[in-house]
Amino acid sequence: MATFRVNGVTLGVESFGCEEDPLVLLAGGTTMLSWPDSLCERVAEGGRRVVRYDLRDSGASTTKDPENPMYDLRDLADDAADLVAALGAESAHLGGQGVGGMVAQVAALDHPESFSALTLVSTRPVAPGPVDDDLPDHDQTVMSAVFSSPQPDWNNRRAVAEYAAGNAAILGNDPAQALEIAARIWDRTPTSGAAVHQANQLGMTFSRIDCSPRWRERLGDLRIPSLVVHGRADPFFPIGNGEALAAEIPEAQLLIHEDMGTQIPECANGAIATTMLGLER
Template identity: 50%
Template sequence: MLHEVNGVELWVDTFGEAADPPVLLIGLSWPDELCAQLTGRYVVRYDLRDTGRSTYADPDAPAYDLRDLVADAAGLINGPTHVVGLGVGGFIAQLLALDHEVASLTLVSTRAVAPGPVDPDLEDHDAAVMGQLFGRPAPDWTDRDSVVDYMTGSAQLLAGSQGFDEQDARTWAGRVFDRSGKSAAAQRASHLGTMFAAIECGPRWRERLPGITAKTLVIHGDEDPFFPHQNGEALAAEIPNARLLTLPGIGQGLPRATWPTVVPALLSHTA
């Protein structure tokens, strides 16, 4: 359903009972089946601005900034909430934990600096994989089959040696397409989060990470070519008392192969 928050409308899906501990999932794609496995939790999943069924402005030249996206997330919280941020959603989650009270923080496949040049001590995107990823012909973003094929190829490049499931990749890409806007820009943003390359993300927040007081779990695949594992190590080292859960053979995200490990970890962390 649509919720009016911070001057925009965000599409929100929930799983579980409202009386259970709340868990806010931030990111571009959280499969229904994974959300449903977080039993005993009130799971809140939402479409960011310019994605899915939420408010569209201009994904290629957004007028909002990263702090507006943080304010959007804060507007969905009613009391201390367990916050989980995946990929670029991890940027929002880190700032939410720094500037608002959260019950716990989980950071998945993310890093401590915004899009653009990384700090000298952090490992950047894998150049060879990025060349393959962005060197392919772009799909017809208005054609479902073209987008599903393209995103399945992307999933394979980013999955690591143990993370790729073609059927899951095709199913999830199709679901994202079906819930997103009809324009090419809307589809690109919904699948790739392209607005993060255009929005203003300053000021830096990495130096503030020692100020996070919420208990923190960092989950990161050791074969992640987009935000290499060393970025997860840095987050776990710089956030006080954070715990690092490394997923062997896994790249970006939480493919089905990780769920037997990740679901119990999330349930324990959000207890």
């Protein structure tokens, strides 16, 4: 674990592999723990330096006011490009999961010199809010079930972890994995404030930032090897979002995992790592 000062903020990072190897930079969605340890380790074993990091207002990165963020999507994209330079690399294979995938898309479009490949996991080509007519929105039955669950005491580690585990099956995820990740996110949240814990667990800060202008119409400009990973069981960003991304990014590969929901399951790590490693060959 380490921190780097870039673009006026501090970003928390964790590294796997040798510093001399080509860089794979993984944007959290919103915390770095959206990228499983074993996936990072597998990619590192394939001869890559893997660095996963927390977005602003999450994990070990600069946290000010998650309910009123004073930055926008372009700032987060700039963070990614500046982090590549801070890590001493000329360019990186950039990965983004969930809302981190939105950051990754814009970063690759706005800073083509900084990124040599792109992996997008469980994300979509438009910002939070109303979706385009051709894209499937969140499964409203699932969202209603999740948001009707009683909120936990966000300052109670066990209650927060059990809340995540209770919602996991609804979201197509493994309850045991969700329990562990929620507890680790809670442990890494550098405050006792309930609002910060809630934002870290649910990624709520991202929905409050300015994500304009649109970028979907620019995806055809990407000229780097790209991989889109999506779960058939994802109710938050249903599979049609991943299919649209793969169709609109030139020559992008689409990897669909039949049993994957909103989190990357352990059983998918091998296929994802292998495909990522083969992307630039």
